[in-house]
Amino acid sequence: MSRSLNKVMLIGYTADEPAIRALTNGGKLAQVTVVTNEAVKRPDGKFEEEPEWNRVVFFGQMADIVDKYVHKGMRLYVEGKLRTRSYTDQAGVKRYITEINGVNLIMLDSKSEAGGKAVPSFNQTNAFNQKPSFDQKAAFNPAPVLNPTAVDLGPDDEVPF
Numbered sequence: 001m002s003r004s005l006n007k008v009m010l011i012g013y014t015a016d017e018p019a020i021r022a023l024t025n026g027g028k029l030a031q032v033t034v035v036t037n038e039a040v041k042r043p044d045g046k047f048e049e050e051p052e053w054n055r056v057v058f059f060g061q062m063a064d065i066v067d068k069y070v071h072k073g074m075r076l077y078v079e080g081k082l083r084t085r086s087y088t089d090q091a092g093v094k095r096y097i098t099e100i101n102g103v104n105l106i107m108l109d110s111k112s113e114a115g116g117k118a119v120p121s122f123n124q125t126n127a128f129n130q131k132p133s134f135d136q137k138a139a140f141n142p143a144p145v146l147n148p149t150a151v152d153l154g155p156d157d158e159v160p161f
Helices: 061-069
Strands: 008-014 019-022 028-041 047-059 075-088 094-107 121-123
Touching: 008 047, 019 061, 028 061, 047 061, 061 094
Parallel strands: 047 094
Antiparallel strands: 008 028, 008 075, 019 028, 028 047, 075 094, 094 121
C-alpha cells in the first residue's frame, strides 16, 4: 500500500472579513482568504513580492471561532488539507475550485495588535490548544546511556571479530 500526505501549512494575512454561511444540515461554514507572499528575484536583480491568494474553508466549531475572532488584516497560521471540488455556475458550465479545508488555526497577532485582547489558538479536535493532561516528562523516559568502559563483559563474552 502506498502512502501519501495531504497537508497544507500557511502563515499569512487575511485579505478580507470572513464570509460566514449556514449549511443546509444546520452547520456553519466560514471562508477566509489568506494571502502569502514570496520574494522573487527579477532579471534586473531586484526582488519583488508575489502574493498568493489562498481560499481557506472552516466548518462547524472552527467556523464559529473564525466568525468570532478572525478579522481582515490578521496574521494567521492555518493548517489543513487541500481539496478540489466541482460546481455548476449560473451559465451551466462545470467549474472546479481548489481550497484548503482548515483544521488548525493560530492567530499570530500580539495582544496589542488585537486591541489588547488575548489571542487564543484553536484546532479542530480541541477548541483551545490546551496543554496535554499527562506529564510529558513522565511519558518520555529514554533508555539510560551505558558507558562501555564501565561494563565488564568478562573473558567468556568476547566479541568474535
